[in-house]
Amino acid sequence: MQKEVSAKKAPDKSSSIDEDRRSNAPEELDITTIRFAGDSGDGMQLLGTRFANTSAVFGEDVMTLAEYPAEIRAPAGTIAGVSGFQLSMGPQDIYTAGDMVDVLVAMNPAALKSNLEHVRKDGILIVNEDTFTEKNLKKVGYEENPLENSALAGYRVFPVGISKMTATALEPLGVEREQIGKSKNLFALGLICWLFNMPLDNTLNWLKTKFSKKPEVIKANTEALMAGNKYGDSNELFVTSYIIKQPEHKKQPGTYRYLNGNSALSMGLITAAEQAGLHLFLGSYPITPASDVLHELSRHKEFPVTTFQAEDEIAAIGAAIGASYAGSLAITSTSGPGMALKTEFLGLAVSVELPLVVINVMRGGPSTGLPTKMEQSDLFQALWSRPGESPLIVLAANSPKDCFDTAIEACRLTLKYMTPVIILSDGYIANGSEAWRIPSLDELPEMKAQFHTDAEKFHPYQRDPKTLARPWAIPGTAGLEHRVGGLEKEDITGGVDQSPENHEKMVHYRAEKVRRVCADIPPLEIEGNPVADLLVVGWGSSYGAITRAVMNSNNDGVPVASVHIKHLSPLPQDLGDILKRYKKVLIVENNLGQLWTLLRSIYLVDAKLLSKVNGVPFKISEVENKIREMVKG
Amino acid sequence: MAEALVRKDYVSDVEVRWCVGCGDYGILKAFTVAMAKLQLPREKVVIVSGIGCSSRFPYYVDTYGFHSVHGRAPSVATGVKLTQPDLSVWIVTGDGDALSIGGNHFIHLMRRNPDINMLLFNNQIYGLTKGQASPTSPQGKITKSTPFGLIDGPMHPLPMALTAGATFVARVPDTDNAMITDVLIQAHKHKGVSFVEIMQNCNIFNDGAWFPIAKKANRAENSIVLKHGEPMTFGENNSKGFRLKGMDIEIVDMEKDGVDVSELLVHDMYSKDATLAFKLANLQHPEFPYPLGVFRQIEAPVYESGVSKQEHDVAEKLGRGDVKKMLHSGETWEVSV
Known part of the structure; x- marks a missing residue:
């Protein structure tokens, strides 16, 4: 019916409604x-x-x-x-x-x-x-x-x-x-x-x-x-x-349901906690468009899930950190302005190296901005908005159903690396819905949480040689009594140590720990025509518009490839090579060029930007037009 | 049975770095004495602090400890308590930490009533940042940030705590070890939030703020120790007392004024009505002696118990959570091969 977004092989006659036809056949x-x-x-x-x-x-x-x-x-x-x-x-x-x-x-x-x-x-x-x-x-x-x-x-x-x-x-x-x-x-x-x-x-x-x-x-x-x-x-x-046409290809067999991004996030978190055998704790404060995560988790106390509606955004993350310290799989959920308030505590979470998942369902900013509209302008905030060198893991969900997988991935990484993970979603996919094939539990990744119990040779900051994660030693465990806090800690012992050599070492440890997550990231998938000259790069909810635009362009004989980044910190290790393989790179995002700036500075590629900041997601046609323009030009 | 724990078992090997002569030393000692008297297993104790001189406290006690961010220890402590309700959770904070940057969390900790004990070291000054006015500094106070005198009026933590719904409210001076230990033990035993203001001397930036009661010799005239069920008397030989005149508390001298002890106010810390506690909490020196001891202790629903009970009840009603059931809830449809 739509010329702009016509699917491949759409027969001509279906593309308009015949007003003169007075037949009862649909x-x-x-x-x-x-x-x-x-x-x-x-x-x-x-x-x-x-x-x-x-x-x-x-x-x-x-x-x-x-x-x-x-x-x-x-x-x-x-x-x-x-x-x-x-x-x-x-x-x-x-x-x-x-x-x-x-x-x-x-x-x-x-x-x-x-x-x-x-x-x-x-x-x-x-x-x-x-x-x-x-x-x-x-x-x-x-x-x-x-x-x-x-x-x-x-x-x-x-x-x-x-x-x-x-x-x-x-x-x-x-x-x-x-x-x-x-x-x-x-x-x-x-x-x-x-x-x-x-x-x-x-x-x-x-x-x-x-x-x-x-x-x-x-x-x-x-x-x-x-x-x-x-x-x-x-x-x-x-x-x-x-009547809508019958599908050409059968869908993957299974049981399906319909769900929105915030529900998918909530169910992903509960699933992850159950898989890991942990108590799920959410500290949150109402904010549009993230409140539904609080609502949804509050409906599921039977697991049990503890939801704590705090007095403010700061107390919400503070309680989550306390819960994590005591052994819960702890989450805090918010949107941009709330993220701003949480940044001091986020720095503490990086410093005390405890698991924590922070969800930012992005809306238009700055300040109160556009509470009910989508935007992707909190990427820099997620990457860097904390005092000091404060690296952590940042993931972006690319569709309503992908919110489920992203929640699971966030929990897996935070537990494995003992470092906070930020999930970026946005108002579009949070409230947008789609059909989802319900996975069986054995399809899900392994989720492991181990509390340290051995008092022999216990040191709070003795790291795992492979992941650099420190042990999770929770109160109540005899023989592991120790103190943590925001003051710089001495390597291995965790005691307070502000000496120059120690601080430098610890800053590098925390950065290296996040960098090592690269080894845990699957290779990027290139969609469209992999040998095209133009590569479109996106992250988050622009996935749909980009994917369809790339599909349409290739169907129309305009060769183009695309890659979508879920892991924004650390970036996938194959990203640099992929970017350099293409003559032209186009970055599509709902901000003034945050990923664009990042990729240009890290990989020294002359990427171009398609930016949109009107509170509305990209149209397929907008991406498609830009692709044509770049392929021609 | 394991060997009894002694005070030293609760002392960590971290070198204490408060200034020599700081009131915090006495509090630390009384705290470890209380721990030993209570025989609390060290792994069951968590001390959470914010930022400030007082907030270094957890480092010096050999239990679990969390030195968090400025003013927000109540939130961290709440998260700990909700996850492991059987832990003994203590917040150590100061007047700047709890009442200024953390005022909001303080209020909400009190109104939720978790079984957490908050010790507020009130020295009426910012010590760690070297001497600025705090929310409890008196009006007119000359400090580094108020060289021409403080214009703001002070905040009074006890009435604040009572108004916010605290179920255990007490005040002790840092120089009375026995009283601190006794009140800390009572605070621990109280089911619900306990708020203890400790009048603490900062001998570097605000020396003598609590001078009238610092020395034992002056204490009788300048303080009144509240004892449940007993008439409120103070002074040498306990010859003075509090009497109600209309709605106000007045000081009477039993000998000089010819007042019988039966006319004096009798302390009732368990009263359902907070009025008396509130009136006592509002009395200001030098017009009145400082009331000390436990102002109020009442029973009220404990937050974490309510949270666990609700989770338990929901699981009872709906059955223990099942991921598969959750994922398949609502409308679903099958796509077959």
């Missing part, structure tokens, strides 16, 4: 992007999540993007209050939530006005016409009703009386006005499920579980859902319905 589509938009109280996130879930269960590849305002309930009907949820679905290889929108569901004039620019020409607009009142139009600066003039020429507009029809369906059942308002999104979901020939049963099951204690809510929502679905069926408005 039209087959390839990759399709849908956006739901409405007031932040209209339940758009829920509507989008439910539809994405339905599509995923139905076998589609799905990736989602949640866009919501920083305000909880901005004044109703205003542009500031618009909440959006976008998803891209298709038979396979969906790597992003899509570039241009094929179908926009707009619940009010504000949603239409603020989202129209995302809709491709000829795209479908399903609009709740009941909200297009004079008052609402005025609120967003529409002089005239766009549904009644030529403002929407070029789009296929379907005005639907969603509010009134929901009311008509629910009033006879005696449903309260307030609940009718809340059920509008279910009407829209029913309609969109009809339009894409998606079944309703998984939503019906979900309603039953979700509202098991509120039968009246189940009833109202079920009726609204069915009414929306029936409306599509019995109405002449829509000339056709659609």
Whole structure:
């Protein structure tokens, strides 16, 4: 359906909707992007999540993007209050939530006005016409009703009386006005499920579980859902319905589920702790967009998991360090401003050489910045923002499901090397969702935690000759009583020692320990055409856009390779050779060039930069255009 | 049974580097005496400190110790206690560490009520940074950072602790070894957070801050030792006492004023109502003698017990956590070969 992101071998006829065809046979589509938009109280996130879930269960590849305002309930009907949820679905290889929108569901004039620019020409607009009142139009600066003039020429507009029809369906059942308002999104979901020939049963099951204690809510929502679905069926408005093509290749067999990045992180942490036989401890403080890690882990006390909602970001990491000292697998989770507050304690964690995983779900900065938008601008902060020479391990997750693997990898490395690990995720993948094949436990890497118990010849800073890790000697162990702290420690004994030779030695030990993690990093995977002249390098959540852009370019005869870096500190040992193998290198990141600066300075390569800092992830087309430009130029 | 531990067993081999004459020496000694009296296994004791002169304390005690960052020892101690609730966890802090940079953590430690003991060495000065005003320095105080006199009013740690919900609140002078030892033992035995202000002399930068009670000879006139169930008396021959006049505490001289001991306030450290403790904690010298001893001790839910119980209850209800079950929870679907 989208020319910009057409998947390989897409048949021509599927790339447009034939308006004249008045047949009941559903039209087959390839990759399709849908956006739901409405007031932040209209339940758009829920509507989008439910539809994405339905599509995923139905076998589609799905990736989602949640866009919501920083305000909880901005004044109703205003542009500031618009909440959006976008998803891209298709038979396979969906790597992003899509570039241009094929179908926009707009619940009010504000949603239409603020989202129209995302809709491709000829795209479908399903609009709740009941909200297009004079008052609402005025609120967003529409002089005239766009549904009644030529403002929407070029789009296929379907005005639907969603509010009134929901009311008509629910009033006879005696449903309260307030609940009718809340059920509008279910009407829209029913309609969109009809339009894409998606079944309703998984939503019906979900309603039953979700509202098991509120039968009246189940009833109202079920009726609204069915009414929306029936409306599509019995109405002449829509000339056709659609169906997403069957995948060309079978997916890897297994059990699948749908999940977002923050859930994946949380489940990865619990899994790692269980594999290692350790108690999981989270010290955290609420902050957007990281709070869901705190919420999710707080729901799983049965493992047991201890979650400590601290008085501030600093106490959150302090408690995590204390828990680690006492033998927990300790985590702290936050976003950029919280990271800033944690830096002193992070320095202590480096100095006392205890395991600790620090999660930064990045958002736009500086300062409070853009709490609900994504950015990748905390890379330098992760690498260096501590007093002194304070190296640690930094990993980046590249997609919602990759958050699971990244959490496991972080725990594995922190336990093995006794040094803190920072995980960088961001608002896009934290709230974005995709289908995930659930791994079996024997697929996971070995996770080992050993507390030191032997009092003979015990020295708190006697290092493992291979990893340079010091022993983990926890309180309660007789004979190992010792003191740790932020003052420089004497090599081997761990006593306070501020002599010049000792400090130099310890600074080098801590750096060398992190450097040795290189030996634990798998070789980088080169995607696309490995013998191309151009190499695209990315990290974190730009993985989807880069991968699809590289795929599309190669399909179109533009040769390009790509490599995506998960281990940002230390960098993989084969990275330098790979960079030098290509004539041109392009670095793609949502900041002003942090990885770009880093790679240029370390490897002396004349890499070019594609930067984007508007709070929104890269579009496939943006990366693709830059690739073409560089290959031609 | 293992041999009984003696005081020396708790003394580490690290050379103590406080200034000669520092009040910390006496506290260190009393602490190790208390440890030996309690016969606490050394591996079961963790001392967590922040930054400052007092915070070097853990190095000198042969137990587990963690010298953390400025003001934040309460958070580290909380993490330790939540992971291993059976450890005896002590925080050693100072007036700058606990009340200035660590004020927030101090308040929240008190309100959560974990079974952690906090010893605040209050010398009314920044010692380790060589003599700046601290949050407990009196108004007008001339220090390096306040050469024309301190404008800020002081913070009073005892009322702060009480207001924040501390369940054990005490004050002792650094010169009374026996009283420190006794109060530390009580603090250890108390289930819940214990806050002990130790009036500590910094003989280099603020010598004599607690002069009125430093010497035993002056103590009777300038302090009142609170004893549960006993009338509040002080002075030579215990001839003076506290009486309630309206809502205020007043000093009476039993002989001169012809007041019977039965009219005096009787200390009730277990009272559910914090009013009396709060009034005593707010009394300022020289209008009043310094109240010493245990102001208040009440029973309240202990934080780490609540945390473990909740985890236990959830596991009881849902069954012990199972990774496979968790990963497969919610809606799943199969893709077959």
